[in-house]
Amino acid sequence: MKEETVKQILNHLFSLDMQYFEENKVTQISAVIKQGANQICNELRYSQIFDKIDSYVYYLGQIYFIYTVSPTILVSMFIFSFISNLLIFYFNQKQSQILKQESEESEFKDFALDDILNNMLVIKTFGTEKREIQNLCKTIQQNKINTEKRQKYQKIANIIDNSAYDIIKIVIILQIFFYSGLQEDKALFANTLTEIIGYSYCTFTITNDFLKIFKSQPQDYYENRKKYIGKVMKLFEAVPKIKQDYESSLSETNLFQGDITFDNVSFSYPVSNDHLAQMNQQKHRDEKQKKQQLNNQETQQTSQQQVLDAAQETDSNSTEDELKQQEQDDEDVLNKQQNKQTDQLVTKNLSFQIKKGQFVAFVGTSGSGKSTIIKLIQRFYDVNSGAILLDGQNIKDVSLNKLRKSIGLVSQEPSLFDNDIEYNITYGCENDKYTQEELKYICDISGVSEFVFDPKRFPEGLKTLVGTKGTKLSGGQKQRIAIARALIKKPKILILDEATSSLDAESENTVQQYIDQLVGYKGMTIIVVAHRLSTIIKSDNIFVMKKGELKEQGTHQQLLALNGIYSKLVHHQLSFQNQEI
Numbered sequence: 001m002k003e004e005t006v007k008q009i010l011n012h013l014f015s016l017d018m019q020y021f022e023e024n025k026v027t028q029i030s031a032v033i034k035q036g037a038n039q040i041c042n043e044l045r046y047s048q049i050f051d052k053i054d055s056y057v058y059y060l061g062q063i064y065f066i067y068t069v070s071p072t073i074l075v076s077m078f079i080f081s082f083i084s085n086l087l088i089f090y091f092n093q094k095q096s097q098i099l100k101q102e103s104e105e106s107e108f109k110d111f112a113l114d115d116i117l118n119n120m121l122v123i124k125t126f127g128t129e130k131r132e133i134q135n136l137c138k139t140i141q142q143n144k145i146n147t148e149k150r151q152k153y154q155k156i157a158n159i160i161d162n163s164a165y166d167i168i169k170i171v172i173i174l175q176i177f178f179y180s181g182l183q184e185d186k187a188l189f190a191n192t193l194t195e196i197i198g199y200s201y202c203t204f205t206i207t208n209d210f211l212k213i214f215k216s217q218p219q220d221y222y223e224n225r226k227k228y229i230g231k232v233m234k235l236f237e238a239v240p241k242i243k244q245d246y247e248s249s250l251s252e253t254n255l256f257q258g259d260i261t262f263d264n265v266s267f268s269y270p271v272s273n274d275h276l277a278q279m280n281q282q283k284h285r286d287e288k289q290k291k292q293q294l295n296n297q298e299t300q301q302t303s304q305q306q307v308l309d310a311a312q313e314t315d316s317n318s319t320e321d322e323l324k325q326q327e328q329d330d331e332d333v334l335n336k337q338q339n340k341q342t343d344q345l346v347t348k349n350l351s352f353q354i355k356k357g358q359f360v361a362f363v364g365t366s367g368s369g370k371s372t373i374i375k376l377i378q379r380f381y382d383v384n385s386g387a388i389l390l391d392g393q394n395i396k397d398v399s400l401n402k403l404r405k406s407i408g409l410v411s412q413e414p415s416l417f418d419n420d421i422e423y424n425i426t427y428g429c430e431n432d433k434y435t436q437e438e439l440k441y442i443c444d445i446s447g448v449s450e451f452v453f454d455p456k457r458f459p460e461g462l463k464t465l466v467g468t469k470g471t472k473l474s475g476g477q478k479q480r481i482a483i484a485r486a487l488i489k490k491p492k493i494l495i496l497d498e499a500t501s502s503l504d505a506e507s508e509n510t511v512q513q514y515i516d517q518l519v520g521y522k523g524m525t526i527i528v529v530a531h532r533l534s535t536i537i538k539s540d541n542i543f544v545m546k547k548g549e550l551k552e553q554g555t556h557q558q559l560l561a562l563n564g565i566y567s568k569l570v571h572h573q574l575s576f577q578n579q580e581i
């Protein structure tokens with residue numbers, strides 16, 4: 001049941017576009033899935049209460065019997081059952097309030113722990129181990145206090161639960177003795193004693209179930225439901241702006257050939273929910289300030305000139321009208337911005353062409369939009385205006401699967417799966433469709449063979465486990481595995497997004513040599529985003545970006561001769577390197 005729920009959630013997650021994952025923390029999504037799946041399963045179990053209809057029919061018979069013997073006994077049984085159940089629910093409620101807090105804290109503790117593990121390097125560099133331990137201990141301590149409190153309430157609820165049933169029995173016995181004193185047929189009355197005591201559980205169970213539906217437990221239950229299932233439902237409310245079609249399969253011949261055209265492309269990032277929330281908060285703060293100012297203004301005006309009251313009132317009314325109008329305008333702007341883009345264009349009227357088999361590079365200052373262009377080519381986002389064409393087809397009109405299968409990406413910090421090297425390299429091969437010769441060849445051209453087949457350092461060869469996020473490998477090794485992983489899927493376009501910029505000079509040189517050898521490989525188009533200009537000197541075309549605009553383009557020599565932005569960048573880097581030396 002749980003697997004099915006998790007599967008449905010994951011299916012939905014995979015249907016969402018990259019924007020969702022750029023806006024939401026991975027750890028939070030993971031917690032929602034885990035807790036939400038549990039709650040959904042509980043809900044399904046809870047609905048089994050309605051399966052008890054049979055038992056209720058049976059209880060009704062028992063109630064009727066007690067009623068015929070003595071309605072007073074029946075009423076007193078209900079009253080006692082009701083009171084004791086209320087008490088039990090009260091303590092259960094207390095318990096679950098704390099449980100809720102406890103689970104929030106434990107969720108927070110998990111995030112804190114994840115954060116520590118993900119930032120181990122930063123913590124060690126800054127020497128903040130002690131502070132991290134103290135912070136985590138504080139959370140754990142608070143968690144412990146709440147657990148103790150919850151256990152106390154649990155004990156009280158258990159005591160009442162156990163004794164309530166006995167108290168009801170005593171009450172029945174006392175009442176029957178009282179009645180038997182009045183009844184003539186004492187023997188008959190005594191006979192019913194055992195039967196009524198035997199039936200006493202029915203009022204207890206009925207009131208308990210009744211309260212479960214209408215009183216505190218369902219409330220707590222729905223609280224939790226709101227908390228976790230609500231979040232899961234919210235997750236299901238998220239709709240992809242770009243439909244994902246990861247299920248369709250394609251043959252290699254159907255892939256794009258690698259001609260890319262940007263035709264007057266302008267783009268700005270969509271407004272994120274966080275940003276919207278911030279804007280809302282700012283809007284409320286501004287409103288408050290305006291109202292305060294308006295009040296001050298009114299008080300001042302009244303005390304200064306009473307004669308002009310009437311005229312002033314008109315004025316202040318008009319100010320109020322203006323304020324209302326302003327508020328309305330603000331709201332309109334906010335509404336318009338929902339599901340819309342920010343005003344800040346990240347690329348502006350961008351037009352260029354990349355021909356099949358070319359080796360091109362994007363350079364420019366930080367924030368000039370280079371990585372955004374890469375995201376747009378992969379259609380992680382849709383453009384505001386203009387069009388991106390692949391082999392002459394607008395990418396909006398083609399299958400996303402075909403687009404993504406045609407592209408191999410190597411990013412700055414490639415993420416590897418906690419498995420062996422072979423698994424990571426062949427990750428993109430559908431149904432393990434690859435031969436050992438193919439794998440060996442890919443390892444050779446990507447530079448993986450250079451280290452992986454060294455029996456001293458890698459006795460397990462391709463079966464060497466890489467560790468979580470590839471921690472057992474160096475940056476250069478990880479990068480070469482990422483290149484091999486991209487190449488084995490035979491992409492028509494290979495994108496290297498600052499693939500070597502986080503490496504040291506030596507590793508960068510090694511990786512760069514292998515990248516250089518790939519130029520012209522099977523007519524593959526190679527797009528490089530580079531900071532170090534020495535790595536792109538041989539490219540067929542260099543696009544120079546500044547503040548989202550394409551300022552220059554040409555070969556290294558042509559751009560140097562132009563003596564423009566590129567030439568300045570080159571000289572800047574050269575003087576910087578000389579200084580370093």
Ligand SMILES: Nc1ncnc2c1ncn2[C@@H]1O[C@H](COP(=O)(O)OP(=O)(O)OP(=O)(O)O)[C@@H](O)[C@H]1O
Pocket residue numbers: 022269346364365366367368369370371372373
């Ligand atoms: N997911 C995002 N949401 C909103 N704005 C973004 C997002 N990603 C990037 N930006 C903004 O878009 C602009 C261009 O960023 P981009 O990453 O494309 O630049 P870049 O040239 O690749 O920079 P760098 O060389 O530093 O990596 C920047 O102003 C950046 O703040």
